[in-house]
Structures are given as structure tokens and as C-alpha cells.
Amino acid sequence: MPDIGVFDGIYVTSKRGPNETFVLKSDGKIIIENLTAGTEYDFCISTKSGKMLSSFYHVSGVKTCLAAPLNVQEGNVTDTSIQIAWDRADGDFQQYEVTCTNCESAFRVQKVKQETATFSNLTPGKLYNFTIRTEKEGFRDSIFVTKEIETVPSAVQYLNYSRDSESITVTWPPAQNMFDGYVISINSKVFNEEKMLPSGVRMYKFESLLPGTDFLISIVTTNGLKRSHPTILKISTYPDPPSDLQVFGQEENTVYFSWKLPRGGFDMFQLSYCLMNNEKQLTRTVYDSRAVVKNLAPGTEYFFQLRTVKGLDSSVAVEKKVITKPAGICGLALKMVNTSSATLMWNPTKTNFTYYKASLSNNTFINKFRIPGALTDFSVTDLTAGGIYNFTLQRLRGNIEGASAFIEIVTEPAKPEGLKFFNVSSYSFSLYWRLPYGHVDRFHVDLIPDHGSVVILDLGVREYQVCAFIT
Structure with a gap:
């Protein structure tokens, strides 16, 4: 501040600015603002009165402080x-x-x-x-x-798991260093769940899941608001097995199956089968809820297993034992017949079966027979002369019946009883007989040589007479 004189203000100038006039405060100080941080200034200072400036006073090497980030x-x-x-x-x-x-x-x-x-x-x-x-x-x-x-808490190193068709259980080693808990989550296309766990937990089980479904399980450690990078496990629940496996048809060489589709996801079904007590299995893939298995041996017991397949996973097996029908009867024929009995025969077979089931029937009765499997012929007795009978024959394996064969048996009629001649002359004679036991539709009389005529008379009470006239 000058010692003497009158002035309007203090004029300050420098190469980098400012060039301004300041009003001198009572404490004899001025404040120069809007300078650049971290810059060295050389100021020239003078007093100003009107348009007149005093001689300059130089203040050099003034450094502003650095600005903070x-x-x-x-x-x-x-x-x-x-x-x-x-x-x-x-x-x-x-x-x-x-x-x-x-x-x-x-x-x-x-x-x-x-x-x-x-x-x-x-x-x-x-x-x-x-x-x-x-x-x-x-x-x-x-x-x-x-x-x-x-810093973010350290992640869980790995996840171990066990699973079934409706649940997944995961375990993990403890995370390292400082953390206060875990957040574990599971997601699928139609389902998600998240759970916060304390730091001492090392296992969690997700339950009531849909079978045969792909899931993404993620676990992170937490520390306050910070979360680690996730440890991921991609895993699927096992598919459910098919239900209600049924055999809806059996033939000698073919078995027909049906079943209900399982819950959840699946790609296909795997049907395996083998002979009982035979480890060699045949397997086929099925994409529907029905299957036809062909080229089987007649009368043979097979062991079937049906599984649901999803990716590389398969369900537990649904099992069923099935016996194919024994082979049908071929070549059933009448070997011998008389008035009271008949013998039937048929071709042998190499098929597996236990025994034959036969029946003999007419309009008034039915008799059933169990015939040993080693036989290829069978005789029926106590038949009525001139009778007509139906005979059926089929092979059985357990309670499984093969196709039936059928033949009609007509027994020979019995001879007329009490046959005798009477009224014999040069041009005629008569015959008399009684109706024999059994069934008779009609009588037939041959005249040899054939020179004449024959008249058959029904006398009633099972008696008949023939009058022959020779010409």
C-alpha cells in the first residue's frame, strides 16, 4: 500500500492473466482468483488513479497449489x-x-x-x-x-453333487479368507430359486424338482455387499421311469407293449430284453409310448426292461416277465375212428410248452383233457356210434395258451340189429331189423344184382322193414 497519495485501486497484470484492477481492502490485501492450479506466475503490481498507473512492482515465482484428483x-x-x-x-x-x-x-x-x-x-x-x-x-x-x-470374497473352488429324479444335493469346501455367507441359486427354463446361507453351511438340497430337467446351479460367497464370481454347475435330474407298463397283445413270435409317459423331460425310451437266465441283452430305442417286439421264440419266457432316457442319463428300469404264446398245432388229423372211439394225431414241434389242452364236445356235453407235452397222438373213447364231435387242441406254457386247432369227428354208425329175411318168393322178399344204438340219419339198402325195386317201411318202435321186388 503506498505511503502517500490518492489512488482508485491496485492494478495487477501477468503474462498468463489476470489483468485486472482490484479494490484494496482495509487489511491491505487483495485476492487473485481463477488462477490455474500447478502454475508459476510473475505478477506486476501498480496503483491506479483514473487512467494513470504508478510504476510497477514485480512479484515473481508465485506458485499455485496442485489440484486434487x-x-x-x-x-x-x-x-x-x-x-x-x-x-x-x-x-x-x-x-x-x-x-x-x-x-x-x-x-x-x-x-x-x-x-x-x-x-x-x-x-x-x-x-x-x-x-x-x-x-x-x-x-x-x-x-x-x-x-x-x-476386495471381492474368494469363490467356492468346486461343487460336488448327488441327485435323483426329483432332487439335487450339492456340497462344497469352505471358501478361503474373509466372507460372511453364501448365495446359492438354481435355474431352469421354467423354474428358479435363490437361497442365502450362513458361512458355516457346506451343503444344500434342492427338492421337488421336475424329473429329466436341465438345471444351472450357481453359488457365490458374500462379504457385505460384495459377491465373488459364481461357481457354476450344470446338471440334470434323472428322468422318471415310464409308468403302467402293460402287455396288450401276445403272439407266438411277437409281444405288444404300451406305457404311460413319465413326468418331466425325456428324449426316448430304451427297451431291453433277454431270455430268462441269459445275460445277453438285445436293446432297441423307442420314441413313442408303444412298442412291438418281433422275432421272438414261441412259448419262451423273456425278461423285459424299459427305461426313460434323457441325454446320457437313464431312469431306473421298469421290469416285466413275458411268455410268448406256444406254437400252434400243425397237421391235426384223424388217425383212426370206429363206433365208440377215435385217435387223433398232429405234428411234433420244438417249441417250448408245458402240456396240451384238449376238449371234446357236441351239443350236449364238453369234456376237457390235459395231455402230456411229449405225446403227438391222443385217443378219445366212450363215444356214441354215428355221433358228431368237435375236438380242439392247443399248447400251453404256464397259463399262456397257443393258437387252437379244430377238427370234426364223426364216429361210424352201428350195424342194424336183428336183421332177418321173411316172405321169400320167386319175385320178392322182405327184410326186418331193429334200430341200433347211437345216431342214425337214414338206412341204405343195396340190391345186387340191381334188378328190382326196394321199399323201406318204418314200423315204429325202432323197427324197420324192407320189401324187395325182383324184375
């Missing part, structure tokens, strides 16, 4: 590294000094020119303290900007 925030953070990012500081400076105040590694301080710094080899789930300031040689450093950043 702006908007310091966490960047990419993992379980072992932290990236710090910020906006560029105002003004002029050479570099930034970034310090981790509680890091254990040797690289606690970094000098960087860009607006990011990364610290590695850190402990998962730990809170770290950082300070950042700008630097320039010959200038006072900026004030510190502090920031607390926590």
Missing part, C-alpha cells in the same frame, strides 16, 4: 486386485501418487500419469484404504483424497 471411485475389483479410477485433476501437474495404506505387498505406492491404478496380490474379502494426490516437481503436492475399497 476428482471423483475417485472403484474400478474393476476382483478377489485379489483392486483398480482405482478418477477424473483428471484441474490445472497442471506431472503425475499422481496412489498409496495403499494397509497393503502388505512391496508395491504400496504407485506413481502413475493416467487416471487409473491397479493393486494386485491382495487378500480376498478385505477392506483396503487408498490415498491419491497429484505431484509436480517444485510444487506443493495436492491434498490427499482417500477411498476405501473392499
Whole structure:
């Protein structure tokens, strides 16, 4: 402040600005604002009265302080590294000094020119303290900007699992370092569930799941608001087996199956079969809820297993024992017949069966017979002369019946009883007889030589007479 004289204000100028007139305050000080941080100024100062300036007083080497970094925030953070990012500081400076105040590694301080710094080899789930300031040689450093950043907790190393068709149980080893719990989740196309677990838990079971369904299970460790990167398990529940397996048709060489579709997802069905007590299995793939198995041996017991298949997984097997029908009867013929008995015969077979079932019937009765399997002929007795009978024959294996064969038996009629001649003359004679036992439709009389005529008379009471007239 000048010692004498009157003036309007203080005029300040410099090469980098400002060029302004300031009103001198009572304390004899002026404040020059809007300067650039980190810059050295040379000021020329004079008093001003009207348009007149006094001689200049030079003040050189005035340095502004450095501006601090702006908007310091966490960047990419993992379980072992932290990236710090910020906006560029105002003004002029050479570099930034970034310090981790509680890091254990040797690289606690970094000098960087860009607006990011990364610290590695850190402990998962730990809170770290950082300070950042700008630097320039010959200038006072900026004030510190502090920031607390926590590393992500370490992830679960792996997941073990066990499963069935409706549940999946997962276990895992404890996570390392600092964490306060887990978040486990399961997802499918139509279902999702998430569960928070305390840090001491090492197992979780997902229940009431849909069979044969693909699931994505994820687990993360938590520490406050931080979560680790997920440990993922892709797994499917086992498919449900088919239900209500039924045999709706059996033939000598073919068996027909049907079943109900299972709940949940599946790709196909696998039908396996083999002879009982034979380990060699035949397998076929079925895409429907029905199957026809051909080229089987007649009268043979087979063991069938049906499974649901989804990808590489298959359900438990539904099992059924089935006996094919024994072979039908071939070559059934009448070997011998008389008035009271008949013998039948048929071709032998190599098929498996237990015995024959036969029946003999007419309009008034039916008799059933069990014939040993070694026989290829059979006689029926106590028949009525002139009778007509139906004979059926089929092979059985257990309670499984083969195709039936049928033949009609007509027994020979009995001879007329009490045959005698009477009224014999040169041109005629008479015959008399009684009706024999059994069935008779009519009588036939042959006259040899054939020179004449024959008249048959029904006398009633089972008696008949023939009058022959010779010409």
C-alpha cells in the first residue's frame, strides 16, 4: 500500500492473466482468483488513479497449489486386485501418487500419469484404504483424497453333487479368507430359486424338482455387499421311469407293449430284453409310448426292461416277465375212428410248452383233457356210434395258451340189429331189423344184382322193414 497519495485501486497484470484492477481492502490485501492450479506466475503490481498507473512492482515465482484428483471411485475389483479410477485433476501437474495404506505387498505406492491404478496380490474379502494426490516437481503436492475399497470374497473352488429324479444335493469346501455367507441359486427354463446361507453351511438340497430337467446351479460367497464370481454347475435330474407298463397283445413270435409317459423331460425310451437266465441283452430305442417286439421264440419266457432316457442319463428300469404264446398245432388229423372211439394225431414241434389242452364236445356235453407235452397222438373213447364231435387242441406254457386247432369227428354208425329175411318168393322178399344204438340219419339198402325195386317201411318202435321186388 503506498505511503502517500490518492489512488482508485491496485492494478495487477501477468503474462498468463489476470489483468485486472482490484479494490484494496482495509487489511491491505487483495485476492487473485481463477488462477490455474500447478502454475508459476510473475505478477506486476501498480496503483491506479483514473487512467494513470504508478510504476510497477514485480512479484515473481508465485506458485499455485496442485489440484486434487476428482471423483475417485472403484474400478474393476476382483478377489485379489483392486483398480482405482478418477477424473483428471484441474490445472497442471506431472503425475499422481496412489498409496495403499494397509497393503502388505512391496508395491504400496504407485506413481502413475493416467487416471487409473491397479493393486494386485491382495487378500480376498478385505477392506483396503487408498490415498491419491497429484505431484509436480517444485510444487506443493495436492491434498490427499482417500477411498476405501473392499476386495471381492474368494469363490467356492468346486461343487460336488448327488441327485435323483426329483432332487439335487450339492456340497462344497469352505471358501478361503474373509466372507460372511453364501448365495446359492438354481435355474431352469421354467423354474428358479435363490437361497442365502450362513458361512458355516457346506451343503444344500434342492427338492421337488421336475424329473429329466436341465438345471444351472450357481453359488457365490458374500462379504457385505460384495459377491465373488459364481461357481457354476450344470446338471440334470434323472428322468422318471415310464409308468403302467402293460402287455396288450401276445403272439407266438411277437409281444405288444404300451406305457404311460413319465413326468418331466425325456428324449426316448430304451427297451431291453433277454431270455430268462441269459445275460445277453438285445436293446432297441423307442420314441413313442408303444412298442412291438418281433422275432421272438414261441412259448419262451423273456425278461423285459424299459427305461426313460434323457441325454446320457437313464431312469431306473421298469421290469416285466413275458411268455410268448406256444406254437400252434400243425397237421391235426384223424388217425383212426370206429363206433365208440377215435385217435387223433398232429405234428411234433420244438417249441417250448408245458402240456396240451384238449376238449371234446357236441351239443350236449364238453369234456376237457390235459395231455402230456411229449405225446403227438391222443385217443378219445366212450363215444356214441354215428355221433358228431368237435375236438380242439392247443399248447400251453404256464397259463399262456397257443393258437387252437379244430377238427370234426364223426364216429361210424352201428350195424342194424336183428336183421332177418321173411316172405321169400320167386319175385320178392322182405327184410326186418331193429334200430341200433347211437345216431342214425337214414338206412341204405343195396340190391345186387340191381334188378328190382326196394321199399323201406318204418314200423315204429325202432323197427324197420324192407320189401324187395325182383324184375
